[in-house]
Amino acid sequence: xxxxxxxxxxxxxxxxxxxxxxxxxxxxxxxxxxxxxxxxxxxxxxxxxxxxxxxxxxxxxxxxxxxxxxxxxxxxxxxxxxxxxxxxxxxxxxxxxxxxxxxxxxxxxxxxxxxxxxxxxxxxxxxxxxxxxxxxxxxxxxxxxxxxxxxxxxxxxxxxxxxxxxxxxxxxxxxxxxxxxxxxxxxxxxxxxxxxxxxxxxxxxxxxxxxxxxxxxxxxxxxxxxxxxxxxxxxxxxxxxxxxxxxxxxxxxxxxxxxxxxxxxxxxxxxxxxxxxxxxxxxxxxxxxxxxxxxxxxxxxxxxxxxxxxxxxxxxxxxxxxxxxx
Amino acid sequence: xxxxxxxxxxxxxxxxxxxxxxxxxxxxxxxxxxxxxxxxxxxxxxxxxxxxxxxxxxxxxxxxxxxxxxxxxxxxxxxxxxxxxxxxxxxxxxxxxxxxxxxxxxxxxxxxxxxxxxxxxxxxxxxxxxxxxxxxxxxxxxxxxxxxxxxxxxxxxxxxxxxxxxxxxxxxxxxxxxxxxxxxxxxxxxxxxxxxxxxxxxxxxxxxxxxxxxxxxxxxxxxxxxxxxxxxxxxxxxxxxxxxxxxxxxxxxxxxxxxxxxxxxxxxxxxxxxxxxxxxxxxxxxxxxxxxxxxxxxxxxxxxxxxxxxxxxxxxxxxxxxxxxxxxxxxxxxxxxxxxxxxxxxxxxxxxxxxxxxxxx
Amino acid sequence: xxxxxxxxxxxxxxxxxxxxxxxxxxxxxxxxxxxxxxxxxxxxxxxxxxxxxxxxxxxxxxxxxxxxxxxxxxxxxxxxxxxxxxxxxxxxxxxxxxxxxxxxxxxxxxxxxxxxxxxxxxxxxxxxxxxxxxxxxxxxxxxxxxxxxxxxxxxxxxxxxxxxxxxxxxxxxxxxxxxxxxxxxxxxxxxxxxxxxxxxxxxxxxxxxxxxxxxxxxxxxxxxxxxxxxxxxxxxxxxxxxxxxxxxxxxxxxxxxxxxx
Numbered sequence: 043x044x045x046x047x048x049x050x051x052x053x054x055x056x057x058x059x060x061x062x063x064x065x066x067x068x069x070x071x072x073x074x075x076x077x078x079x080x081x082x083x084x085x086x087x088x089x090x091x092x093x094x095x096x097x098x099x100x101x102x103x104x105x106x107x108x109x110x111x112x113x114x115x116x117x118x119x120x121x122x123x124x125x126x127x128x129x130x131x132x133x134x135x136x137x138x139x140x141x142x143x144x145x146x147x148x149x150x151x152x153x154x155x156x157x158x159x160x161x162x163x164x165x166x167x168x169x170x171x172x173x174x175x176x177x178x179x180x181x182x183x184x185x186x187x188x189x190x191x192x193x194x195x196x197x198x199x200x201x202x203x204x205x206x207x208x209x210x211x212x213x214x215x216x217x218x219x220x221x222x223x224x225x226x227x228x229x230x231x232x233x234x235x236x237x238x239x240x241x242x243x244x245x246x247x248x249x250x251x252x253x254x255x256x257x258x259x260x261x262x263x264x265x266x267x268x269x270x271x272x273x274x275x276x277x278x279x280x281x282x283x284x285x286x287x288x289x290x291x292x293x294x295x296x297x298x299x300x301x302x303x304x305x306x307x308x309x310x311x312x313x314x315x316x317x318x319x320x321x322x323x324x325x326x327x328x329x330x331x332x333x334x335x336x337x338x339x340x341x342x343x344x345x346x347x348x349x350x351x352x353x354x355x356x357x358x359x360x361x362x363x364x365x366x367x368x
Numbered sequence: 369x370x371x372x373x374x375x376x377x378x379x380x381x382x383x384x385x386x387x388x389x390x391x392x393x394x395x396x397x398x399x400x401x402x403x404x405x406x407x408x409x410x411x412x413x414x415x416x417x418x419x420x421x422x423x424x425x426x427x428x429x430x431x432x433x434x435x436x437x438x439x440x441x442x443x444x445x446x447x448x449x450x451x452x453x454x455x456x457x458x459x460x461x462x463x464x465x466x467x468x469x470x471x472x473x474x475x476x477x478x479x480x481x482x483x484x485x486x487x488x489x490x491x492x493x494x495x496x497x498x499x500x501x502x503x504x505x506x507x508x509x510x511x512x513x514x515x516x517x518x519x520x521x522x523x524x525x526x527x528x529x530x531x532x533x534x535x536x537x538x539x540x541x542x543x544x545x546x547x548x549x550x551x552x553x554x555x556x557x558x559x560x561x562x563x564x565x566x567x568x569x570x571x572x573x574x575x576x577x578x579x580x581x582x583x584x585x586x587x588x589x590x591x592x593x594x595x596x597x598x599x600x601x602x603x604x605x606x607x608x609x610x611x612x613x614x615x616x617x618x619x620x621x622x623x624x625x626x627x628x629x630x631x632x633x634x635x636x637x638x639x640x641x642x643x644x645x646x647x648x649x650x651x652x653x654x655x656x657x658x659x660x661x662x663x664x665x666x667x668x669x670x671x672x673x674x675x676x677x678x679x680x681x682x683x684x685x686x687x688x689x690x691x692x693x694x695x696x697x698x699x700x701x702x703x704x705x706x707x708x709x710x711x712x713x714x715x716x717x718x719x720x721x722x723x724x725x726x727x728x729x
Numbered sequence: 730x731x732x733x734x735x736x737x738x739x740x741x742x743x744x745x746x747x748x749x750x751x752x753x754x755x756x757x758x759x760x761x762x763x764x765x766x767x768x769x770x771x772x773x774x775x776x777x778x779x780x781x782x783x784x785x786x787x788x789x790x791x792x793x794x795x796x797x798x799x800x801x802x803x804x805x806x807x808x809x810x811x812x813x814x815x816x817x818x819x820x821x822x823x824x825x826x827x828x829x830x831x832x833x834x835x836x837x838x839x840x841x842x843x844x845x846x847x848x849x850x851x852x853x854x855x856x857x858x859x860x861x862x863x864x865x866x867x868x869x870x871x872x873x874x875x876x877x878x879x880x881x882x883x884x885x886x887x888x889x890x891x892x893x894x895x896x897x898x899x900x901x902x903x904x905x906x907x908x909x910x911x912x913x914x915x916x917x918x919x920x921x922x923x924x925x926x927x928x929x930x931x932x933x934x935x936x937x938x939x940x941x942x943x944x945x946x947x948x949x950x951x952x953x954x955x956x957x958x959x960x961x962x963x964x965x966x967x968x969x970x971x972x973x974x975x976x977x978x979x980x981x982x983x984x985x986x987x988x989x990x
Contacts, residue, residue, distance in 0.1 A: 191749045196932050
């Protein structure tokens, strides 16, 4: 094999007339100048790579929250030209002054907590069945079956629940057929219908973390426990449950956060007695804009409350897990 | 600048946080050499390779390529190519495209690229695989593609990072021969990194043994094997007998030591301790000869055979040396001589001065 | 004992499947009802409602509006998300954890809060409610999902691949375009489809950032507030079919791509 580098040496760095696209690009003057400028040192290369993402997350991800906080602390919004702005916490104080405000707030948190718990109770056996009693071959198929409906949007699925639970809905029809009731039960516009809807919308976010936690659990653990004479319930309580706490914890956190944020579902499925805080907050934004600071303040209160509760919950779960280990 | 060495490493130091991976490494590599960096993992050999390739920058020191300072130059601007440990073949490109990758970026024309691909593929017997993807090749074929891809752009220096590690033992021996012959035919400078001493001895023109970021010894395979300079080298390469004694003094290239009252003579490397200090010597197993009477060799001791290990073509014998408080020497001999020796009769063991290396510690 | 458990659990599973599917099936059925009133039993069937969907200019324009928003916001999310993922994966630098936390933030904010925060910020930036505002909000909201998916894929790319490309003369940008990007294609496809569906299905952000033109979910919501009708069933079913088909196809596609590489 010959090594004749002289032809190329004579040509220098200019690409051949029939060079490929990449060869031309690499040899194209302006591109070379740009490339050698940006890659002159590892530090400069990093800066070129990092500037845009950092600016983006600061201005687009953090920015909206920061601006919301700022608006919630201004005394008058929108700011009129020539008028001095003042910092104030009056919008936060408003929250405590009227039960019309704090009742929906606590209702939301309680509802979210209860619905989260219901979702957990409902999906745990499903996840357990999928992870422990189904062969790996069929597992993906059965899981996929459950995933399909979750691709469908929030509004469409909420509407489906309305049809299910209405006075002339499917449930009432079936109950009437069996002669269990004479007159339809008014499921709709109650906390029950809202619960059915929200659990319906969030079940997947509970199911997937539970499933992956259960799937990781070696089967031999259960067999070992059985070997030591533990009954089915004891085995579940002492082995399976503690080892899936991580899945439970992340599933519950996710579902709780999502549940507090629903707006359309409570509007469509709930009634006057089940107003949630999302509706209260939204109310301030339907009007021209003078009420925005109050709405912003309430949103911040809700966000902080949701964060505190999920943080406390995760703390508790970690403690439970550690407590069981000792 | 024409007589500048191909590569000059000048006082290279590399620190990762608090750990020193290389300290004050200086070295020249001549055009056309097959140089192997040998050492245990973490000795700094891979760091040296990565500094040459441009993937790491030294904390201190300079890298000169044909007299030109390339220390801060990124890999794409160095006329150096590398064969990676995992080959790093591009999975979404065919063999031909993999080989053409570096050629394209050199701005070569399509016809020129095609000619070069054909040339290198026939040279490495890859003609039949041009349109295959790496996933469709065997381990040995992948290794050849990686070599072809690195050779194609005609680098001044080829870096090889343990490229035989992923092959099975049988194939490895064959590939060692191939690599050596490819290097000879192309007259390329190969910089080979390995932890396998046998691999290093088989292929290299020159071996640099590294330990803890420093060069232990730099020489031909024969020098390293028969005249190890340090205890580390003696133990790392091949099997050896280590004799612990006290240095009496040096006479030119010869060093004299006292071993349990026996006076032994061996070769002296530079930097020996002063006389009177404890010192270690190394004698290879196959350099010990068996004699019925005291032999004429520079060194001779008497002992009894205490153990025999049959190894097929030869035999390993353990000999307890009576004059040296029962210290044991190990020696190879042919099976016939081994059979004849019995533990009841004392036997003389002799070796000459050039067979024993007095070691720096 | 174990057998009884198994049967019991499989009953729970199939009951859950029914819970998940029955409402949607009923909704599809109701679209065939030959009456203006929603409710069981259905005595006679008609295709009129479904045919009506294809003739209703309002529905069609809402549908196209939603699709346009989904496509544009997805392009934005993919570019930004991939860029962030490339910065964050396998690189250690001061403040990385903070950047990562901020990257994930939009995915953790409850829907209503996220929607009004975007509404306030859009006014601050001077973006009028309407298509631009919705595209922007969807793009920002979907970035975290892209980052997570792309980072997961990127973490499996051997470092030596990039080094080999650099070694053979590719500068970092060419190495990215020729080696990293092809490797990321399956992840980017998967993430794109996820973003398309998230955007197409989104109600709360579209509702608060929309102008006079409604997206499809907003249109359905508005119609629902003025009363249920089989017409809505037909529209909702059309949306359902589209999302379910894309979802299933994407699932199969990504699984095949993952198997191949």
